[in-house]
Amino acid sequence: MLLKAPDCFSPSRVYFFTSSSSSFPQSGGSSVKLRKTGRNHGVGGCRANLVTNPDSFEVGRLIGSYGFMNITSYSGFQPGFDIESSPGDVERLRVQDVGEGSVKIRLYEGRIIQGPLRGTQVVFKVYPGKQVGGAEADMMAANELNAHAFLQSSSENVCPNLQILLGGFEMKTGEQWLAFRNDGKYSAADYAKARSEKMSENLALDWNPYEKEQLIKRRRFFVVKLLNGALRGLAYMHDHDRLHQSLGPASVVLNTMAEREARYLIPRLRDLAFSVDIRYTNLEERSGPLSEGLWRRASIAGALTPMEKRAFGIADDIYEAGFLFAYLAFIPFCEAGIMDSLSLQRLLESTFKLDLEATREYCLADDRLLEAVKFLDLGDGAGWDLLQAMLNPDFRKRPIAEAVVNHPFMTGAVL
Numbered sequence: 001m002l003l004k005a006p007d008c009f010s011p012s013r014v015y016f017f018t019s020s021s022s023s024f025p026q027s028g029g030s031s032v033k034l035r036k037t038g039r040n041h042g043v044g045g046c047r048a049n050l051v052t053n054p055d056s057f058e059v060g061r062l063i064g065s066y067g068f069m070n071i072t073s074y075s076g077f078q079p080g081f082d083i084e085s086s087p088g089d090v091e092r093l094r095v096q097d098v099g100e101g102s103v104k105i106r107l108y109e110g111r112i113i114q115g116p117l118r119g120t121q122v123v124f125k126v127y128p129g130k131q132v133g134g135a136e137a138d139m140m141a142a143n144e145l146n147a148h149a150f151l152q153s154s155s156e157n158v159c160p161n162l163q164i165l166l167g168g169f170e171m172k173t174g175e176q177w178l179a180f181r182n183d184g185k186y187s188a189a190d191y192a193k194a195r196s197e198k199m200s201e202n203l204a205l206d207w208n209p210y211e212k213e214q215l216i217k218r219r220r221f222f223v224v225k226l227l228n229g230a231l232r233g234l235a236y237m238h239d240h241d242r243l244h245q246s247l248g249p250a251s252v253v254l255n256t257m258a259e260r261e262a263r264y265l266i267p268r269l270r271d272l273a274f275s276v277d278i279r280y281t282n283l284e285e286r287s288g289p290l291s292e293g294l295w296r297r298a299s300i301a302g303a304l305t306p307m308e309k310r311a312f313g314i315a316d317d318i319y320e321a322g323f324l325f326a327y328l329a330f331i332p333f334c335e336a337g338i339m340d341s342l343s344l345q346r347l348l349e350s351t352f353k354l355d356l357e358a359t360r361e362y363c364l365a366d367d368r369l370l371e372a373v374k375f376l377d378l379g380d381g382a383g384w385d386l387l388q389a390m391l392n393p394d395f396r397k398r399p400i401a402e403a404v405v406n407h408p409f410m411t412g413a414v415l
Contacts, residue, residue: 050149050165050166050167050168051112051115051117051166051167051179052167052168052169053114053169054169054171054177055114056112056113056114056115056167057110057111057112057113057122057124057167057179058110058111058112058113059108059110059124060108060109060110060111061108061109062106062107062108063107063108063109063123064106064107065104065105065106065107066104066105066107066250067102067103067104067105102134102136103127103128103134103136103137103140104128104132105125105126105127105128106125106126107123107124107125107126108123108124108126109121109122109123109124109182110122110123110124110179112166112167112179117166120166120181120182121181121182122166122179122180122181122182123179123180123181123182124177124178124179124180125144125177125178125180126175126176126177126178127140127141127175127176127177127178128174128175129171129173129174129175129176130174131174137176138174138176140273140274141168141176141178141273142176143272143273143274143275144178144271144272144273144275145165145168145176145178147242147272147275148162148163148164148165148272149165150240150242150277151236151237151240151242152164152165154240155240159232159233159236160266160268161229161230161232161233161236161266161267161268161269162233162236162237162268162269162270163180163181163183163253163268163269163270164180164181164183165178165179165180165181166179166180166181167179180270183253183255183266183268184253184254184255184256184266184268186253186254186256186257187249187250187251187252187253187254188226188230188249188250188252188254188267188324188327188328189248189249189250190254190257191226191254191257191332192249192327192328192331192332193331193336194257195219195259195331195332195333196331196332196334196335196336196338197336199332199333199334199335199336200335200336200337202215203335215259216333216371217415218259218260218262219259219332219333220375220378220415221259221262221412221415222259222262222265223328223329223332223375224409224410224412224415225262225265225267225412226252226254226265226267226328227324227325227328227410228405228410228411228412229265229266229267229268230247230252230267230269230321230324231321231401231404231405231410232401232405233267233268233269234247234269234317234321234401235400235401235402235404235405237269237275237317238314238317238400238401239402241277241278241279242272242275242276242277242278243275243276243278243294243313243314243316243317244269244272244274244275244317244320245274245275245276245294245313245316245317245320246271246272246273246274246320247269247317247320247321247324248320248323248324248327248341249324249327249328249331249341250271251269251270251271252267252268252269252270252324253267253268253269253270254266254267254268255268276291276294276313278309278310278313278314280306280307280310283306283309283310284306294313294316295309297312297316298312298313298316301395303395311395311396312395314400314401315395315396315398316395317401318390318398318399318400318401318404319390319391319395319398321390321401321404322387322390322391323341323344323345323348323391325386325387325390326344326345326348326387326391327341327344329372329375329376329383329387330344330369330372331344333371333372333375334368334369334371334372335368338368338369339369347359347362348391353393354388354391354392354393356384356387356388356391357384357388360373360376360384378409378414378415379408379409379413379414382407382408382409382414383409383414385409386404386407386409386410390404
């Protein structure tokens with residue numbers, strides 16, 4: 001089993017991305033049995049009932065791999081921030097610094113073959129050992145395990161919008177294996193990509209106006225339900241003293257991508273390797289080296305006390321959720337290749353300095369972005385208003401996740 005992480009941590013800005021298809025392959029594959037390692041470490045007081053015996057699992061085929069990239073992005077000048085005295089810090093915040101991380105993670109399908117959960121389908125998330133991934137890989141794995149175990153043991157009713165951890169263990173090679181319940185094959189990124197490609201196909205044909213209208217209605221409903229579920233998961237995390245800190249389209253797993261099945265859609269947050277513990281007792285202690293990026297930005301923004309740091313961390317998650325909102329408001333409604341996550345983020349942060357009114361005027365002049373504009377225009381511009389609030393340059397003015405969930409745009413009242 002994994003060692004307890006000494007500190008929760010987060011880079012300045014982390015988004016997960018897939019380096020191969022995140023969908024499950026259709027071809028068959030052989031299964032292997034895992035060996036015991038002889039080591040069984042505890043999870044530091046977490047009460048979640050996890051399967052820790054490697055013999056309880058069967059591993060199937062490799063279904064993909066991914067890494068992560070660090071993105072240091074400009075999030076606006078904060079009140080009281082002395083621009084003239086810190087030009088280096090200002091420039092660091094204004095420029096996006098994108099670099100690929102060193103930890104490569106593999107995904108396998110599998111199932112539990114012993115005990116009360118026998119027959120349960122799982123997805124294994126495999127972190128490399130120290131020799132390959134360094135100490136960072138071990139810390140990420142331990143932090144993800146402890147974040148899930150803590151959240152799953154925090155209340156009697158586990159949030160349906162979080163991925164469920166069922167167990168984990170360490171191999172003799174040092175690899176850390178985490179077993180998650182298989183509640184979906186696809187991510188929000190997969191959905192957006194597939195719908196964008198379909199938009200290109202439809203527009204290349206003589207698209208029936210009535211069929212287009214009905215498809216757009218279904219798409220709007222699906223996207224709103226997806227966002228509502230993801231924000232409910234985030235609200236649960238914040239209510240239980242955890243930040244996500246790597247929220248993006250690839251970190252939301254879906255049980256369906258079929259828009260006609262939207263009523264059955266259950267989005268779930270995953271990828272908690274960078275989750276941060278924001279209990280006041282933890283905030284009063286000296287932060288670990290891998291959480292310094294978050295708290296350094298908090299200090300620059302004027303958040304110094306534990307209460308202010310907690311508020312900054314929550315607002316930082318909301319900022320990331322704002323870009324998830326923007327991504328899903330644009331990509332599924334545009335042709336393939338018109339917009340991607342980085343170009344959208346640069347458009348909002350660098351070109352228009354988070355001025356959503358100016359952004360709307362720009363997008364309105366481009367027919368290729370018209371459906372996205374119409375979507376955010378619903379409810380007399382309710383989508384733009386909410387997005388502006390979530391991306392407010394002043395972290396103190398951003399709404400909490402619960403307020404976002406209950407906003408008329410997110411409840412579907414504007415549809």
